[in-house]
Amino acid sequence: MEGQLQTRNVPNLTEIELAAIESGNNLADGHARYELTASQQKIINQLGEMYALAAEASPALLDQKAQSAFLTAVGQHSAMAGAEVLSCYSSSVAMEITARSLYTSGVRRVALIHPTFDNIPDILRGAGMDLTPMSEDSVMAGSGRLPAGAEVLFITTPNNPTGQVLLPEALTHWARECASKDAVLVLDSSFRGFDERAQYDHYAILVQEGCRYIIMEDTGKLWPTLDLKIGFLAFPRDERLPLHRIYTDILLGVSPLLMLLVQRFAEDAQDGGFSELHRFIRSNRALLRKRLSGIPATSFPDADSRISVERLALPAGFTGSDMRHALCERGVHVLPCRQFYWAEPEAGERYIRLALSRPPEMIRTAAAAICACIERG
Numbered sequence: 434m435e436g437q438l439q440t441r442n443v444p445n446l447t448e449i450e451l452a453a454i455e456s457g458n459n460l461a462d463g464h465a466r467y468e469l470t471a472s473q474q475k476i477i478n479q480l481g482e483m484y485a486l487a488a489e490a491s492p493a494l495l496d497q498k499a500q501s502a503f504l505t506a507v508g509q510h511s512a513m514a515g516a517e518v519l520s521c522y523s524s525s526v527a528m529e530i531t532a533r534s535l536y537t538s539g540v541r542r543v544a545l546i547h548p549t550f551d552n553i554p555d556i557l558r559g560a561g562m563d564l565t566p567m568s569e570d571s572v573m574a575g576s577g578r579l580p581a582g583a584e585v586l587f588i589t590t591p592n593n594p595t596g597q598v599l600l601p602e603a604l605t606h607w608a609r610e611c612a613s614k615d616a617v618l619v620l621d622s623s624f625r626g627f628d629e630r631a632q633y634d635h636y637a638i639l640v641q642e643g644c645r646y647i648i649m650e651d652t653g654k655l656w657p658t659l660d661l662k663i664g665f666l667a668f669p670r671d672e673r674l675p676l677h678r679i680y681t682d683i684l685l686g687v688s689p690l691l692m693l694l695v696q697r698f699a700e701d702a703q704d705g706g707f708s709e710l711h712r713f714i715r716s717n718r719a720l721l722r723k724r725l726s727g728i729p730a731t732s733f734p735d736a737d738s739r740i741s742v743e744r745l746a747l748p749a750g751f752t753g754s755d756m757r758h759a760l761c762e763r764g765v766h767v768l769p770c771r772q773f774y775w776a777e778p779e780a781g782e783r784y785i786r787l788a789l790s791r792p793p794e795m796i797r798t799a800a801a802a803i804c805a806c807i808e809r810g
């Protein structure tokens with residue numbers, strides 16, 4: 434009953450994102466919404482020929498080539514050799530398959546990073562998992578034990594919305610800790626394309642530590658491809674969870690045209706596209722920070738974040754939820770951070786989240802609206 438009331442009164446982040454989508458000043462969702470680069474445009478101009486190629490080629494080969502191109506571009510060199518990789522239409526589909534596989538195997542107790550994007554706890558709870566929060570700081574510190582009884586440790590890295598990255602020493606620690614308890618280490622790496630610090634070979638470490646793992650890789654946040662994207666679900670070939678079986682309950686596979694598109698964009702990324710993307714996001718982040726630098730008592734708590742969203746801490750007396758509504762009246766759409774703090778919503782009220790994967794003009798407009806709202810009090 435309480436749960437149903439919650440659902441009616443507080444929108445989830447995706448409902449807020451949806452409401453913003455038709456707006457001119459949509460800095461709500463984390464999807465890439467800006468012009469294609471020149472080399473990306475070239476790929477799109479070849480879509481007709483790519484369709485013909487995809488129709489003729491072996492789907493399995495296209496799948497393998499796209500996976501290999503993407504995983505190589507993000508530094509995951511051991512993945513193809515050691516892991517089974519399943520291609521999904523989005524990383525949320527991969528997450529749903531993961532959660533159902535856990536449930537089917539009798540697993541219930543998941544330790545989950547806090548805060549993180551709300552659809553992760555929502556999908557896991559929806560599939561019957563019991564969640565224990567683990568603070569982002571304790572996860573990233575890479576010391577300490579798993580909470581008692583935890584059968585899964587779920588980490589978003591880089592984390593959304595903070596951009597914090599699980600470094601090699603910390604991954605090694607948790608891999609060892611999970612291996613000693615036969616727990617599964619699940620990583621959502623949807624934002625790793627933005628941050629080279631998250632591009633060391635995770636699979637090599639996990640294999641070396643003998644850890645059971647599931648990794649969700651994602652192209653969805655990286656390229657302005659009108660939501661043509663792939664979520665990869667990767668796990669050891671000998672993993673006993675019924676991931677392949679549940680995948681096939683849901684999908685035969687994804688479109689070979691989509692696989693070919695992902696392959697071409699991944700090759701372009703490796704060939705300078707990622708550098709260009711990193712420059713673009715860095716420049717938008719600097720622009721936002723500069724435009725708001727004159728506003729007293731606001732701050733950017735994630736000094737070293739490289740991902741395509743940015744948290745802003747509001748002055749005392751403002752809440753993220755109120756600020757979101759006030760900005761909405763000025764035609765600017767952002768996310769409140771309350772919902773990211775799934776175990777302690779009030780702690781998220783200090784912040785809003787702004788998307789940086791937008792044209793710079795939109796960042797300027799949003800910054801001006803935020804200044805106006807705060808100055809008015």
Ligand code: EGV
Nearest residue numbers: 447462463464525550552593
């Ligand atoms: C972000 C949208 C889903 C998600 C956006 C996101 N929600 N998939 N239910 O893709 O950070 O804005 O992760």
